[in-house]
Amino acid sequence: MRAAVLYGVEDVRIEEVPKPECPRDGLLLKVVACGICGTDARTYFNGDERAKPPWILGHEVAGVVAEIGPEARQETDVREGDRVHVISTLACGRCEYCRMGLENLCVERGLLGYWPHPGGYAEYMPIARVALRNVMKLPDDLPFEHATLIDPFSDALNGVERLQVELGDTVVVIGAGPIGTLQAQVARARGAFQVILVEINEQRLARSRSILGEDRMVYLSSGAGDTVEAVLSLTGGKGAERIIVACSSGQAQEDALRMAKKRARIVYFGGLPKGKPTIQFASNYLHYGEIEVTGAYASNYKQQYQALAMIHSGVIEAAKYITHILPLAEIAQGFEHIRRGESLKVVIKP
Ligand SMILES: [Zn+2]
Ligand SMILES: [Zn+2]
Known part of the structure; x- marks a missing residue:
């Protein structure tokens, strides 16, 4: 063969x-x-x-x-x-x-x-x-x-489930690959008031925009300036309630802490490269802001059937x-x- x-x-x-x-x-x-x-x-x-x-x-x-x-x-x-x-x-x-x-x-x-x-x-x-x-x-x-x-999208669904989006949240998704784009779509469907999709590659960002449109979406090019500042200014200086890091970047994981609102929840979705598996973790953000940081890996059978249903139905x-x-x-x-x-x-x- x-x-x-x-x-x-x-x-x-x-x-x-x-x-x-x-x-x-x-x-x-x-x-x-x-x-x-x-x-x-x-x-x-x-x-x-x-x-x-x-x-x-x-x-x-x-x-x-x-x-x-x-x-x-x-x-x-x-x-x-x-x-x-x-x-x-x-x-x-x-x-x-x-x-x-x-x-x-x-x-x-x-x-x-x-x-x-x-x-x-x-x-x-x-x-x-x-x-x-x-x-x-x-x-x-x-x-x-x-x-x-079905396989990658069920993993993406697990990430959004771990994020526990609530009605009215501002959700930041860092990374506009297929996973991040889908997570932005699902976070919006789960009631986010504003979804900020962050991506370094302009071409990727434009492609995600063509899929997700403008409704409650903000597209942020991380190459164009300070992403943390941009998120803070989009949230009246408070930061976002929910942040998911859907890329393999330690810098993005560190940035997530600095753009989080008090009591925010952060999900590290992507693993870090084997050669660089640690970050500078500013843990005082957790202490003073009661921020939660968690992870997400792969998916369970229920999420796999959900992904199948969403793809088959055209959602x-x-x-x-x-x-x-x-x-x-x-x-x-x-x-x-x-x-x-x-x-x-x-x-x-x-
Ligand atoms: Zn895979
Ligand atoms: Zn087992």
């Missing part, structure tokens, strides 16, 4: 590789579409110890069930020929967190597309037993390309978020589009 094989930093090659065997206790997926996640892009440009070359990335995957292992038939309700999406965050189903419905916090958490689970930038992808419960059947009329958004206009659909051979260009901020969501069709 054809696959995009990662050989090192910024070195991906399209090759013929052996078609994977269907796991006896899992299934084999014929990949139709696979999105590029920010995590994939970070791996492509910086490397990742869970993706030692040669490696096949890709975990925002949708396709058709090609084969079901004999020991998996009892474990799943999908059958050969079903159109499916597979959620990438793996959970054991047995630990305390899994039993509480917090699968995203599973003690044995894993991620499809990373060791030991080869990913979806290939014609076929083996789905291991641990991922069987992550296989969701898709409505017949939902395009595969749109279905690839989230998937087609507007997907700016590039590329053949496997152009995957390197796909990563470049993301790096340069020219794209919102890039989907690969193997």
